[in-house]
Amino acid sequence: MSSESAEVHHDEHGHGEGMTRKKIINVFLILLGITVVEFIIALWLVPSNYIPLHYANPIYIVLTLFKAFYIVAYFMHLKFERIGLALCIIVPILFIIGLILVLTNESHYWIDLRA
Amino acid sequence: MSAQLSPIDEVKTTPWSGGKSPFNVEYGKMMMWFFLLSDAFTFSSLLIAYGSLRFSSSSWPAPDLVFQSVPGLYDSGKPLVFVGLMTFILILSSVTMVLAVEAGHRMAKKEVFWWMIATIIGGFTFLGCQALEWTHLHHEGFWWGSIPNMEELKHLFKGGAEATYGTYAQQFANLFFTITGFHGFHVFSGVIINIIITINVLAGTYQKRGSYLMIEKVGLYWHFVDLVWVFVFTFFYLV
Numbered sequence: 001m002s003s004e005s006a007e008v009h010h011d012e013h014g015h016g017e018g019m020t021r022k023k024i025i026n027v028f029l030i031l032l033g034i035t036v037v038e039f040i041i042a043l044w045l046v047p048s049n050y051i052p053l054h055y056a057n058p059i060y061i062v063l064t065l066f067k068a069f070y071i072v073a074y075f076m077h078l079k080f081e082r083i084g085l086a087l088c089i090i091v092p093i094l095f096i097i098g099l100i101l102v103l104t105n106e107s108h109y110w111i112d113l114r115a
Numbered sequence: 116m117s118a119q120l121s122p123i124d125e126v127k128t129t130p131w132s133g134g135k136s137p138f139n140v141e142y143g144k145m146m147m148w149f150f151l152l153s154d155a156f157t158f159s160s161l162l163i164a165y166g167s168l169r170f171s172s173s174s175w176p177a178p179d180l181v182f183q184s185v186p187g188l189y190d191s192g193k194p195l196v197f198v199g200l201m202t203f204i205l206i207l208s209s210v211t212m213v214l215a216v217e218a219g220h221r222m223a224k225k226e227v228f229w230w231m232i233a234t235i236i237g238g239f240t241f242l243g244c245q246a247l248e249w250t251h252l253h254h255e256g257f258w259w260g261s262i263p264n265m266e267e268l269k270h271l272f273k274g275g276a277e278a279t280y281g282t283y284a285q286q287f288a289n290l291f292f293t294i295t296g297f298h299g300f301h302v303f304s305g306v307i308i309n310i311i312i313t314i315n316v317l318a319g320t321y322q323k324r325g326s327y328l329m330i331e332k333v334g335l336y337w338h339f340v341d342l343v344w345v346f347v348f349t350f351f352y353l354v
Binding site: 018019020021025028029030031035038039041042043047056060061063064067068069071072074075076077081082085088089092093095096099102103104106107108110111114 | 137138139140148149151152155156159160163164166167168170171172173179182194195199202203206207209210212213214216217220244287334335338339341344345349352353354
């Protein structure tokens with residue numbers, strides 16, 4: 001087992017697509033930057049009515065998805081794995097999107113029940 | 116084993132017949148990915164349940180009114196500052212974790228050890244902050260099944276019918292403690308796993324094995340915990 005893992009490890013190195021320190025710092029700065037932008041929207045742009053709240057919420061969600069992409073692709077290294085593994089992990093996320101669609105539809109119905 | 120092999124016992128060598136990993140990753144790493152996928156389903160079920168309850172409610176405690184204290188410094192008037200610090204700490208500990216993985220690729224035992232220590236400190240700091248956050252909300256009267264009195268609740272809502280405040284404040288409290296609690300439990304187990312792995316690093320286990328792949332596996336778990344926090348942060352504190 002240990003010899004096999006060493007072999008796989010070397011193979012991975014052969015791709016030459018590791019995370020260098022410079023790349024790590026870059027991704028960190030991107031994540032930090034996105035978080036700072038979210039704070040600027042939440043603490044300054046929304047309270048002083050530059051952006052109405054119903055515009056701010058989709059912006060937060062898009063920025064969050066960007067952060068998620070950077071964490072999964074670079075920190076979790078998924079971008080450099082074989083496409084088969086990446087698809088195995090990403091395609092089942094469709095189930096989550098399905099649940100979001102079902103439950104937002106359901107909660108529309110609950111609003112009418114509560115009114 | 117006899118010298119003569121029947122065709123069925125011949126060693127398979129092509130990728131899809133079991134000769135080697137078709138994904139070119141070691142078994143444990145692949146299983147970690149599959150576990151994280153299942154954990155992602157659990158967390159998204161919780162968060163989507165929260166979302167749909169909140170979406171269907173006519174009022175909800177405003178995050179910048181509920182979370183506006185910095186423990187030990189300000190009792191109110193500083194919305195999102197403390198949670199911003201927590202987010203920063205967790206992202207930072209994710210960075211030290213990737214640096215540990217990177218040092219592992221170079222077989223630099225000492226560097227791996229110190230980056231792992233940094234990651235563990237980050238994890239404990241985050242847990243400490245979360246404990247302070249929980250204590251603060253608990254003192255205000257929030258807990259599973261309990262909410263502050265009506266007078267205080269009025270200061271936590273922006274609009275909506277006052278008759279509905281009790282119901283929605285209770286839903287908020289239950290969901291907040293359940294979801295951040297479940298996440299905090301993940302952080303805690305992550306820290307424990309990191310400590311075990313760090314002891315192994317110190318003992319030279321991975322140096323002998325010839326690869327620091329184990330660091331990558333626990334790293335995946337740690338980044339996942341960070342990833343979940345990104346979503347919890349957005350949906351509880353920003354939206």
